[in-house]
Amino acid sequence: MKVRVFTADSMQSAIAQAKSALGRDAIILHTRKFRKGGLLGFFSKEEVEVTAAVDTSIATIPPQKAEPCVEEVAVQSELASMRSLLEKVISKIPPGSEHSSVLDLLMNNDIDIQIAEQIINDLPMDYTNFDVESPELKQLLITQIQTCFKSVEGIKIPEQGRKIAAFFGPTGVGKTTTIAKLAAKFAIQEGYQIALITADTYRISAVEQLKTYSDIMGIPIHVVYAADELKAVLDSNQDKQLILIDTAGRSPHNDEQLDELTKLLHIDDVIEKYLVLSATTKYKDALDIVKKFSICMPHKVIFTKIDETRNIGTIVNLLYQFPISLSYVTNGQNVPDDIELVDINRLTPLILRDL
Ligand SMILES: Nc1nc2c(ncn2[C@@H]2O[C@H](COP(=O)(O)OP(=O)(O)OP(=O)(O)O)[C@@H](O)[C@H]2O)c(=O)[nH]1
Ligand SMILES: [Mg+2]
Structure with missing residues (x-):
């Protein structure tokens, strides 16, 4: 335990000094008022003395980490699996919103997702230059689809x-x-x-x-x-x-x-x-x-x-x-x-x- 004495001209100020020097956990052990200076008891000034202490053993003990409860463990594992699922899904989405819009258009017309991907991948030119609803893109897709008509x-x-x-x-x-x-x-x-x-x-x-x-x-x-x-x-x-x-x-x-x-x-x-x-x-x-x-x-x-x-x-x-x-x-x-x-x-x- 560490003990110190603080003096000030008011109780408030002495306690403030103690907390500032010893920390918020400091406890006040004793207070007393006394007069200081003056001549034969005249013109002396009243002061306050505060004896404060702090338990140093508490301060040095590392804070204990609370063991998570069963519910917390379940929530954490659920979050971990959602995160990994999300990462997998995101990794499969090709970059660029144009790709997913064209994919949607083909799939809205009942074209299977894998075949739609193949049609897009086989396009002979960069379709991202075109607006998704443009006649140019439609023609590009139609021409590509026509290649599957063999005879x-x-x-x-x-x-x-x-x-x-x-x-x-x-x-x-x-x-x-x-x-x-x-x-x-x-x-x-x-x-x-x-x-x-x-x-x-x-x-x-x-x-x-x-x-x-x-x-x-x-x-x-x-x-x-x-x-x-x-x-x-x-x-x-x-x-x-x-x-x-x-x-x-x-x-x-x-x-x-x-x-x-x-x-x-x-x-x-x-x-x-x-x-x-x-x-x-x-x-x-x-x-x-x-x-x-x-x-x-x-x-x-x-x-x-x-x-x-x-x-x-x-x-x-x-x-x-x-x-x-x-x-x-x-x-x-x-x-x-x-x-x-x-x-x-x-x-x-x-x-x-x-x-
Ligand atoms: N909307 C529409 N209906 C059709 C078409 N072709 C046939 N149908 C109709 O489909 C129904 C069945 O036609 P069917 O020719 O009897 O069919 P099926 O294959 O011979 O039938 P089963 O001999 O019983 O196997 C009939 O009502 C036809 O009029 C078509 O191209 N469009
Ligand atoms: Mg018949």
Whole structure:
């Protein structure tokens, strides 16, 4: 303990001196007043004496750090993991807000994030010079997307011989309607000799559906129940320049049905196989469909119902994933009008409709 005595002309001033010399923890041990100077007791001045002390042992003990409680530990660890997560997320965002705006635009059009990144990375020039909503940037993206369209070909009927085309895919995508549109185009508008075959004996009224079109157009129709019957009908229609085969819609997850379909379609190697897909299909489902139906070895793909969706990025996503040859797109229920050969210049602006 350290003890010191302080004198001043007032109690306040003496205590202030003590605190200033010994610190805020100083304690006052004793005070007394006394008179100083003067002559024979006259003219003397009253003074105050303060005895103060400070415990030096307290001052030298290092302050104890309180042990954190369980809740504090949990909060600290939570904060640490949030910080590390945030750092990871930030590290993945490429620098520049232009990049994320263009990425958003592509993703708003249903283009998968990884494919959108690829499209942006492959742009031949610095897109950051352009305003995100500028027509120049839109054109740059469209031109880049067009590079994924490898080949487009519709049904080509040879001068000599015939063409046999079969249509297959998931249920309800528009196979039968598309066949009716193509039958009208080739038979009525272009005057070819054609025949229809339906192998869809699975769904009640499926035969009736195609028969109604064949009756209106005056085109012969055959119904087949098995692969060998198909072979026989193809053999008996040698005089036809085009034969269109309808099949029952199949789930991509039913392997037994897909095997049966594959056998039917491979009864004759000359059959040109068209996978029919709806443009309204979610990308992940479309991926499954293309993977599963690849067992049937499609030559070309038809996208239907592009009138029913605002975002047809699924088409771009698939083209970036698979070396698909395109043929037709359909854009409505009207037979025969709502079908056209894929025109890249007309289709790609639709893909970026929301730009
Ligand atoms: N909006 C729109 N509807 C279409 C288009 N193509 C077909 N449809 C309609 O889709 C529905 C199903 O058409 P279908 O031709 O019967 O389909 P499908 O693939 O043959 O069906 P399943 O044989 O049952 O597998 C019908 O209502 C058609 O009118 C199109 O391009 N746009
Ligand atoms: Mg059908």
